[in-house]
Amino acid sequence: MSAAVNHAHGAGRANRWWAPHAWLDGRWQDDVLLVSDSGGRWATVQAGVPCPLDAQRLAGPVLPGLVNAHSHAFQRAFAGLSERREHAGDDFWGWRDRMYRVAGAVTPDDVQAIAAHLYRELLAGGYTQVCEFHYLQHQPDGTPYADPLAMGHALKAAAEAVGIGLTLLPVLYERAGFTQPALREDQRRFHLDADGVWAAHRTLAAQSHATFNAGVAVHSLRAAAPASVHRLAQLARGMDGPVHIHVAEQTAEVEDCLTATGRRPIEWLAAEGLLDPRWQLVHATHTVPAEIEAVARAGSAAVICPSTEANLGDGLADLPGWLDAGVGLAIGSDSHVTRSWTEELRWMEYGQRLLHRQRNMAAAPHQGQPATAARLWQLALDTGGRAAGQAVWGLRVGARADLLVIDTADAALVGVPGEHRLDALVFSSPGRPWRDVMVAGRWVGEADTAGRFADVMQRLWSSPSGGQDRVR
Template identity: 70%
Template sequence: MNEQTLWASRAWLPGGWRESVLLEIDGLGRWQKVQPDTPLPEGVAPLAGPVLPGLVNAHSHAFQRAFAGLAERRETQDDDFWSWRDRMYRVAGAIDPAMLRAIAAQLYGELLRGGYTQVCEFHYVQHQPEGRPYPERHAMIQALVEAAAEVGIGLTVLPVLYERAGFALPELRPDQARFHLGAEDVWAAATAVQQQRHARLSAGVAIHSLRAARAESIHRLQALAEGFDGPIHIHVAEQPAEVRDCLAATGLRPVEWLAQQGLLDARWQLVHATHVNRAEILAVAHCGSTAVICPSTEANLGDGLTDLPAWLRAGVPLAIGSDSQVTRAWREELRWLDYGQRLSLKSRNVCAAPEAGQPATAERLWQSALDGGASAAGEASWGIHPGARADLLVVDLGDASLAGIPPGRLLDALVFSSPGRPWRDVMVAGDWVVREHQQRGAAERLGHFESVMQRLWAGSE
């Protein structure tokens, strides 16, 4: 990779917008020099608009892109997360590595256009449908790695510990057989990814949920990860039934159990964490863990709303994720992060904090997602500053949603004025993967994705 010099009229640096920013990229695709208030150097073409760092998508199930929009009818008296899950298993049970590669490549291209430059793949579809490993044991993981490399997005692979169907159900259901992975296998899969690590690829580990993993296996995985600086992700407290079942089985609420077991630290990423109380939030803050909120999926599934003001007051980093892929742009996720609270609390700009010098809702949410996303991806630093990976988004000021917006309110309009065009240009690790709204190979990937969808849904209305 060649060293590069860029120049932006405005850039979002630590602390907010700065003017006339010189940007130098080293041969490893990381920021080497970031210097505001610098005249445009001779021979350097200015970037076409203001720039922001790319954002980390902290929670993704790539295969569910093939299910987005196909669970929006109710044929029975009730419809909730659990009935949605049973229908989603049709896709989980049908895909093979080649299909997953096509689905993931289409998704990852969309995520880049939505402003994400790194995706954390919470991956639990491991084996053949009946549960036997593929001849190439990590074939499904490799399909994700190849899809991300083709598109150019950064990828954090999270193999998932998954052993049982529930607290009182010691075995997996037949339609869950291909998900099975024990602690040793999770660690082996993560290690295999780490061994092929490059500027855009890393690995962590994950636990599907407390209901899906035995306590001794969770502790074993924690022991294997002793000294490991990668992230540890877990679905937790997404559904009231999960909380009730955890109380019945352990006497403790899910986040409470994790804290009392001494498991939580700064590597832990608590995905959803919807049904938590104030004591649990304070425990998470004390341990330095991150909460990963997925607003569009949580709305789509009827999960409920977490106590976002309490998380923010406690100073817990809040990352965001696309999860089930019903939305694939961070602007919409951040918008609904605050809109959900407005509807619940009947108040506006719930996430602003003027008393703390943070009157702008979008800026507070954006900075939290930026910081929380770094932790979720296992990155020591993230953003436009020396040492961080050279990722950036170039804003298209020709977008009608931004017309006439004062420069100081640009981020407000990006989040709360919609719809808007995708980013004009996107860079990942010093490589332009979107230029003037165009993406290499997009039409071919869409064709492959459409072929997979036809195979999955042939005969459906």
């Protein structure tokens, strides 16, 4: 994202742009006029139009902005800091215990600083909307803040400061496991029951605007009793926003769910009649074909987080199974070990290549989709909009006026033929491919977030003497 991204608009040109090439309806099209309305949504998207005199000519090909459908912003302060092993083994559960130490140490001001820095990075990585799976609610001892939504408001303020769109998802979280009716000591600040989630959602939804909306979430089946999941589903029956849940991320979770309920996690959700098109199944790593078929019948979708799932050793989702069933797939950066959608899509495909020892696993030439990157990109684009509760998303009339201007002079793109541009963005060397980023019809500049972020990191990770990690 260029430092000069906040260029001025001339009189009469603030909402009319023209692109030499743009991604419309699943393919590159030429000579595209883009007009946004006063509410920051696309009023006109039309290909084959010579550049009007009153339109601003964009400096490169244009893609829509992508939704990052799964984020825990505070975990950005932990990225890169759990990559050592002091014992015989290390897995997701050991990582989680270490992550909880960070979760127990941050304040609302810290979270705002961390999130602002992260959200600036996500904009630079090509995301223009982020779904924040928000379970960090209270003070470390579990006592609510004077403003019960202090943490949520910190995330909202961070998003507004840097210009990214935000879908905030307060999370139902009330127990430590299927056989543990209460939370652990280091989970107390996460507590929110179904009525609390719904109250938070109603307050946040009342604050909605062009770049902010709200949904609800269930942390996981292990963290919420069946009656509570049903209670939240009942409260949210008429809600327009999305419903997110972590599900089947770990084999231990699947085994515990089978022991406690007699069903696998996704199987349980389907059998209980909970799934509908609003439901977004985050990770959904360990599935069987019958579960994928049930998700497809319900019209629900999955949110895959390849870089985090690799980092945590979760396993590989059944990408061929999801694709064959026609289930929507969004992507998220989750713990933020990477913060670019090109890398998430690359690893979504590369994991399958390593597993099956074949190439271009996501391509479907028999369906007229021979390009791996294009198929994954279009799925992530369409499903991401749904995951963020957006009725329309992309370069389409009625969608929010978001776009990315590609820098064709970037080292990874120099000389690449136009029809392979998306292939190179995903599978060639990473770079800084975005000249400009627009959200809701406004150019987003380079916010200065590093200083406050560095101060928080110094407080979290350094002792006064510069020795041991403080949060440990």
